[in-house]
Amino acid sequence: SQQGEEDPQALSIQEGENATMNCSYKTSINNLQWYRQNSGRGLVHLILIRSNEREKHSGRLRVTLDTSKKSSSLLITASRAADTASYFCATDRARGGGADGLTFGKGTHLIIQP
Template sequence: SQQGEEDPQALSIQEGENATMNCSYKTSINNLQWYRQNSGRGLVHLILIRSNEREKHSGRLRVTLDTSKKSSSLLITASRAADTASYFCATDRGFGNEKLTFGTGTRLTIIP
């Protein structure tokens, strides 16, 4: 069963603008992670936020987590053409086997 749902499904913005993607999930989590996937390739880990954290930064990425609303957002600032990719959230429900459950993804297109 799908744990996460990303919103929007697709997003197109001009280069230099900020991009925001949202993720909602259903059950309590240990941590939430964001991954990027370039077309037809494997996924690459971007950032992890734990359930007791509210905000985390990594370079041009900013992730927030609201456990009361069971939601997270990923903000990419000053977007570049190379940011064009699909972005997935993944939740670790803390079963001890490090099994992640992925959302359906947001397809981000940066227009040069």
């Protein structure tokens, strides 16, 4: 079964509004990462939050992590048309030792209406 599940699958908002995307996962993790992907393009790393962190900020991005609920959220504030993309959360498997492959969620397709 899918480790990461994004919610919602699609989100359309007006430019300037805030966008919130959620991710749930099933197993223990070392860290959770968020990526952005424009259609058919590469994955751009946005932010990594470790399992012992609860909140992290980077510019207009705010990520939270609740390991007790196995969930994370990504908030993009003051959205811009250029934020239109698919957003994925990705988790490792807490094997220890690093170099773990990531398990991606299905992604949220975000559309910012000008």
